[in-house]
Amino acid sequence: MQDLGTKRLVVGISGASGATIGIELLKAMQAMPGWETHLVVSEGARRTIAHETQYTMAEVEALATRHHPIADVGALVASGTFRTAGMVVVPCSMKTVAGVASGYSDNLLLRAADVTIKERRKLVLVARESPLSPIHLRNLQTVSDLGAIILPPVLTFYNHPASIEDMVRHIVGKVLDVFGLELPQFQRWGQAVCQETTP
Numbered sequence: 382m383q384d385l386g387t388k389r390l391v392v393g394i395s396g397a398s399g400a401t402i403g404i405e406l407l408k409a410m411q412a413m414p415g416w417e418t419h420l421v422v423s424e425g426a427r428r429t430i431a432h433e434t435q436y437t438m439a440e441v442e443a444l445a446t447r448h449h450p451i452a453d454v455g456a457l458v459a460s461g462t463f464r465t466a467g468m469v470v471v472p473c474s475m476k477t478v479a480g481v482a483s484g485y486s487d488n489l490l491l492r493a494a495d496v497t498i499k500e501r502r503k504l505v506l507v508a509r510e511s512p513l514s515p516i517h518l519r520n521l522q523t524v525s526d527l528g529a530i531i532l533p534p535v536l537t538f539y540n541h542p543a544s545i546e547d548m549v550r551h552i553v554g555k556v557l558d559v560f561g562l563e564l565p566q567f568q569r570w571g572q573a574v575c576q577e578t579t580p
C-alpha cells in the first residue's frame with residue numbers, strides 16, 4: 382500500500398528552555414516501528430542545546446530520520462504535499478508561538494507549522510515561558526483557536542517522579558499520546574504507582 386505519510390512526524394526544536402525534552406522525544410520516536418522523524422532546529426535552539434545539554438548538533442541531528450536546515454524553506458516539510466501525521470514543536474519559544482499565530486513563516490520551522498495548520502494536521506506546541514505576558518497569552522489563545530494543542534512542559538507529581546528524567550519522560554509521553562503512540566514507561570493515572578492511596 383502507498384505510504385500516505387501517516388507515520389511521519391515533523392519535530393521542531395526552538396529556543397525555549399528545555400531542549401532536552403526535544404532530544405528525549407527524538408530518542409523515543411526511534412523506538413516507534415516504521416515512524417520517520419523530520420527535524421528542524423531553530424537558531425535559538427542551537428544556543429539552548431549548547432547551553433543546556435551535552436549534545437553536539439551532529440548528535441541531535443543523528444537522532445532524527447532526516448534533518449532539514451532552518452533556512453531551507455524549500456525542504457520537504459515546507460510543502461503540504463509532503464504528507465505527515467503532524468508536527469510537534471518541543472520546546473516552543475514565545476517567539477515561535479508568535480510566528481505561528483501570525484503565519485509569519487520566515488524560517489522552515491515556522492513554515493512547517495504553517496503547513497501543518499493549513500493542512501488541518503495535528504500541531505502540538507510544548508510552549509515554555511514563565512511568567513506568561515498578555516502578548517504570550519493572546520498568541521497562545523490564537524494558535525489554540527487555530528487547532529493547535531498547547532502542551533506546556535509543566536511539572537507533574539501524581540506519578541511520583543524520582544528525577545528530572547522522570548519528569549521529562551512524562552511530558553514526552555503526553556506528546557506521543559496525541560499521535561496515538563505509547564511511551565513504554567509512561568504512567569497514566571489509575572495505573573500501578575499512580576493509584577490513589579486509600580485512607
Ligand SMILES: Cc1cc2nc3c(=O)[nH]c(=O)nc-3n(C[C@H](O)[C@H](O)[C@H](O)COP(=O)(O)O)c2cc1C
Pocket residue numbers: 394395396397398423424425426428429432473474475476477509510511
Ligand atoms: C538559555 C536560554 C533560554 C531561553 N528560554 C526561553 C524560554 O523558556 N522561552 C522563550 O520563549 N524564550 C526563551 N529564550 C529566548 C529565545 O531563545 C529567543 O527569543 C529566540 O529568539 C527564539 O527564537 P526561535 O523561536 O526561533 O528559536 C531563551 C534563550 C536562551 C539563550
